Amino acid sequence: RKEVEQDPGPFNVPEGATVAFNCTYSNSASQSFFWYRQDCRKEPKLLMSVYSSGNEDGRFTAQLNRASQYISLLIRDSKLSDSATYLCVVIPGTGNQFYFGTGTSLTVIP
Amino acid sequence: DAGITQSPRYKITETGRQVTLMCHQTWSHSYMFWYRQDLGHGLRLIYYSAAADITDKGEVPDGYVVSRSKTENFPLTLESATRSQTSVYFCACERTGESTDTQYFGPGTRLTVL
Numbered sequence: 238r239k240e241v242e243q244d245p246g247p248f249n250v251p252e253g254a255t256v257a258f259n260c261t262y263s264n265s266a267s268q269s270f271f272w273y274r275q276d277c278r279k280e281p282k283l284l285m286s287v288y289s290s291g292n293e294d295g296r297f298t299a300q301l302n303r304a305s306q307y308i309s310l311l312i313r314d315s316k317l318s319d320s321a322t323y324l325c326v327v328i329p330g331t332g333n334q335f336y337f338g339t340g341t342s343l344t345v346i347p
Numbered sequence: 348d349a350g351i352t353q354s355p356r357y358k359i360t361e362t363g364r365q366v367t368l369m370c371h372q373t374w375s376h377s378y379m380f381w382y383r384q385d386l387g388h389g390l391r392l393i394y395y396s397a398a399a400d401i402t403d404k405g406e407v408p409d410g411y412v413v414s415r416s417k418t419e420n421f422p423l424t425l426e427s428a429t430r431s432q433t434s435v436y437f438c439a440c441e442r443t444g445e446s447t448d449t450q451y452f453g454p455g456t457r458l459t460v461l
Contacts, residue, residue: 271449280437280452281390324389334405335380335450339389 238263241327243338251346254315258341260325261307269328270308272299274321275340281324284310315345350374351453353438359459366425368456370438378441379421380405380450381413383434390437396421428460 243260250256262270270287285292287299287308298311308325322340329336354369372379381393382405392405394413402413410432412424425432438453 269448280454283449283451286449334392334395337382337390339387 240264240329240336241325241338243325243341245339245341247342247344249344249346250315252315252317254345255311255313256315256343257309257311258323258325258343259307259309260327260338260341261305262325262327262329262336263306264327264329265303265306267306267327267329270299270301271326271335272297272308272310273324273326273337275324276321281337284323312343315343317345317347319343320345351438351440351451353436353453353456355456356454357457359461360428361461362429364428366428366458368423368425368436368438368458370421370423370453372419372421372440374440374442375418376440376442377418378448379415380439380441381411381421381423382437382439383407383432384437384455385434393423393436425458428458430460432458433460434458 241262272284273281274284275281285294285299287301291300296313300309322342324340325338327336351372360366377398380395382390384390391407393411396402396415399415399418415421436456439450441448441450
């Protein structure tokens with residue numbers, strides 16, 4: 238079983254829509270979680286960390302559900318510039334190895 | 348503040364040739380990583396290094412060699428390139444934050460093995 242699994246999409250949404258992505262992880266001892274954004278032919282860039290209590294950064298909200306072992310990313314009021322691939326990242330337990338999901342593709346349509 | 352740089356950005360080589368991809372960071376962070384990214388697999392860890400002269404295998408190390416004689420450099424060598432090593436290679440280093448560590452990536456090297 239993969240450490241991290243994501244629905245690859247694609248998600249095609251109109252401007253202004255709200256869209257949510259989920260990502261499941263297999264190791265219940267996982268300690269740290271992140272969302273990264275990757276634009277076409279570019280490197281992944283940190284979007285936000287995911288904290289146990291949930292956290293918000295502008296139009297973006299990240300949540301962690303330890304009982305069901307998933308993290309989520311909610312994007313409100315989608316902009317054209319939000320079009321990208323969103324990668325979830327899990328650090329399972331101790332150590333420094335990051336495990337990346339395969340990414341969820343989002344296209345925001347005018 | 349250049350952060351992480353990779354060279355070359357694009358490389359075409361032939362099966363059996365040796366290729367070295369360079370990675371340089373300006374931050375002097377301890378941990379550095381090499382990933383490859385392929386459709387359907389996402390990012391997979393090849394090797395990582397906790398400090399100069401300390402390296403360890405990741406998920407897909409076969410066919411690759413790394414070294415780290417200086418903290419700021421972490422070259423990746425394909426000793427005898429194969430077509431299956433055609434991929435996009437990303438170097439990353441880990442920055443310590445207030446509550447957690449996270450990784451920052453270089454711009455990538457697109458390698459094609461013919």
